[in-house]
Amino acid sequence: MSNSDANSIITWPGLPSHSPNTRIRRDRSSQTASADCYNCLFKPHCLPAEIDGERLTRFARGVLRSRRPVKAGDVLVRQGDAMNALYTLRAGSLKAVFDEANGYERVLGFRFPGAVIGLAEPGNAVWTRTFIALEDTWLCHIPLPVIGDDALQRQLIRLVSERLRSEYETHLMLAVNDGSRKVMTFIVEMSARFAERGLSAHRFHLPMHYMDIASYLGMRHESVSRTLTKLQDRGLLHRKGRHIVIPDLDALRRFKDD
Amino acid sequence: MSNSDANSIITWPGLPSHSPNTRIRRDRSSQTASADCYNCLFKPHCLPAEIDGERLTRFARGVLRSRRPVKAGDVLVRQGDAMNALYTLRAGSLKAVFDEANGYERVLGFRFPGAVIGLAEPGNAVWTRTFIALEDTWLCHIPLPVIGDDALQRQLIRLVSERLRSEYETHLMLAVNDGSRKVMTFIVEMSARFAERGLSAHRFHLPMHYMDIASYLGMRHESVSRTLTKLQDRGLLHRKGRHIVIPDLDALRRFKDD
DNA sequence: TCGTTTTATTGATCTACATCAATAAAACGA
DNA sequence: TCGTTTTATTGATGTAGATCAATAAAACGA
Numbered sequence: 001m002s003n004s005d006a007n008s009i010i011t012w013p014g015l016p017s018h019s020p021n022t023r024i025r026r027d028r029s030s031q032t033a034s035a036d037c038y039n040c041l042f043k044p045h046c047l048p049a050e051i052d053g054e055r056l057t058r059f060a061r062g063v064l065r066s067r068r069p070v071k072a073g074d075v076l077v078r079q080g081d082a083m084n085a086l087y088t089l090r091a092g093s094l095k096a097v098f099d100e101a102n103g104y105e106r107v108l109g110f111r112f113p114g115a116v117i118g119l120a121e122p123g124n125a126v127w128t129r130t131f132i133a134l135e136d137t138w139l140c141h142i143p144l145p146v147i148g149d150d151a152l153q154r155q156l157i158r159l160v161s162e163r164l165r166s167e168y169e170t171h172l173m174l175a176v177n178d179g180s181r182k183v184m185t186f187i188v189e190m191s192a193r194f195a196e197r198g199l200s201a202h203r204f205h206l207p208m209h210y211m212d213i214a215s216y217l218g219m220r221h222e223s224v225s226r227t228l229t230k231l232q233d234r235g236l237l238h239r240k241g242r243h244i245v246i247p248d249l250d251a252l253r254r255f256k257d258d
Numbered sequence: 259m260s261n262s263d264a265n266s267i268i269t270w271p272g273l274p275s276h277s278p279n280t281r282i283r284r285d286r287s288s289q290t291a292s293a294d295c296y297n298c299l300f301k302p303h304c305l306p307a308e309i310d311g312e313r314l315t316r317f318a319r320g321v322l323r324s325r326r327p328v329k330a331g332d333v334l335v336r337q338g339d340a341m342n343a344l345y346t347l348r349a350g351s352l353k354a355v356f357d358e359a360n361g362y363e364r365v366l367g368f369r370f371p372g373a374v375i376g377l378a379e380p381g382n383a384v385w386t387r388t389f390i391a392l393e394d395t396w397l398c399h400i401p402l403p404v405i406g407d408d409a410l411q412r413q414l415i416r417l418v419s420e421r422l423r424s425e426y427e428t429h430l431m432l433a434v435n436d437g438s439r440k441v442m443t444f445i446v447e448m449s450a451r452f453a454e455r456g457l458s459a460h461r462f463h464l465p466m467h468y469m470d471i472a473s474y475l476g477m478r479h480e481s482v483s484r485t486l487t488k489l490q491d492r493g494l495l496h497r498k499g500r501h502i503v504i505p506d507l508d509a510l511r512r513f514k515d516d
Numbered sequence: 517t518c519g520t521t522t523t524a525t526t527g528a529t530c531t532a533c534a535t536c537a538a539t540a541a542a543a544c545g546a
Numbered sequence: 547t548c549g550t551t552t553t554a555t556t557g558a559t560g561t562a563g564a565t566c567a568a569t570a571a572a573a574c575g576a
Contacts, residue, residue, distance in 0.1 A: 108426050157411065499523095
């Protein structure tokens, strides 16, 4: 069963959706507030990276900050929905999936705090992928018209091409066609993502299922599990379920590259 | 042996390069000219898509149109070179490759007329991939400062996110992990690329080697060859070397999808 | 043009991973 | 909390495609 089935609930007020069970809350003020970009930890990586003062105030006024999270398993936006805003991830995590005609979903990526959601869509009227929360997730909502400013557009160009570069990295990883290498690259990458948010690079909890990892890497989840078991046997990592401990990160990196 | 070895020759005048044999022609006027964006077939897909009149004239004045081609096998830009211009492809074709430390190259994509080269680099001071001509190739050279205009930036955003969407498609293709499906998807995709340039979708010549296709798809070239032989045996296509004939394109598409 | 180098094809073998299956462990909801 | 559902683990088996090898066909350069 897919996570993105009929009982998904969209908690963003008034968000367009094809889900029959969409729950729209009336009380806007209790749900969202204007963003506080001045004090935001992620400002240097976000759209208003280069603006300040009056211009930043104007930008922040147009941005809605959610107060209640998108719950684990819920859909933020669904492939095919009209696209009229970007999101930024403040806390939690998301998976980006492509919904196939047969009902299955194929995982295209994972997003962590600081990430901008929707970079593949400018120029497209419609969301090309579905975004699903992996855990309770807080976001900011940036309507497209707010990004008229020149400095914002330059930053958007930078963010999209940065994402493009990272997708080329992913292409290289997928094209090695060696399961254990793909899994190791994934683990090292996750470690780096945690580290860049000030968390431990050696000890972390993966928010996504092994089935999601497998889908992302183009493998079966059995193979992901077996690969991790093998890495554990070699002492390169320990794990209890999705909790990962890497005693020697450099050793893992070296092992991956030869 | 890689194509991007020491005897690569860069025919773009004054282009930075690490190649010892770089040939720089003195006579600029015989090599390049201002672009003629007004009469360019590719304008709707290029950067100045949305500008006209006076603004287009100003843009075109900043753009250099090459008169002599980059020769087959030659390097247009090398990974690590300083990045200060985009290119657009007018005729010919290129491959985008990642140069590995061990000297091997891994193919990340192919570019055909109408494509903009360098979409992954804005925000990066340096080329992240090497571009090599697959056949004699003509380009336009667009210095980054020329893209100050607001409409040009909007179009650049559109182009980069469009490329990002196409990389997500590639991710989906690579993650199916089924050789013959990957090859069929590639052939169908190539057919579409030829068709969109007004050429035959049923009968075309692949400009890249099987080894490049294999590298791009994460396979061995033997497997690419075998897969094509199998498709030929089933009557889904005919080929003589790299010349491909597809008698029934829909049949091939249907076969690929089940 | 011919001789050399590079690329493509075909065959034989081997292995990593998919697939099928059965159990165990989490996660979830009443 | 317990009972159900979903996800993860481990085992047995089969197969697609990697690998090694040898020949054929292009492509290239003098």
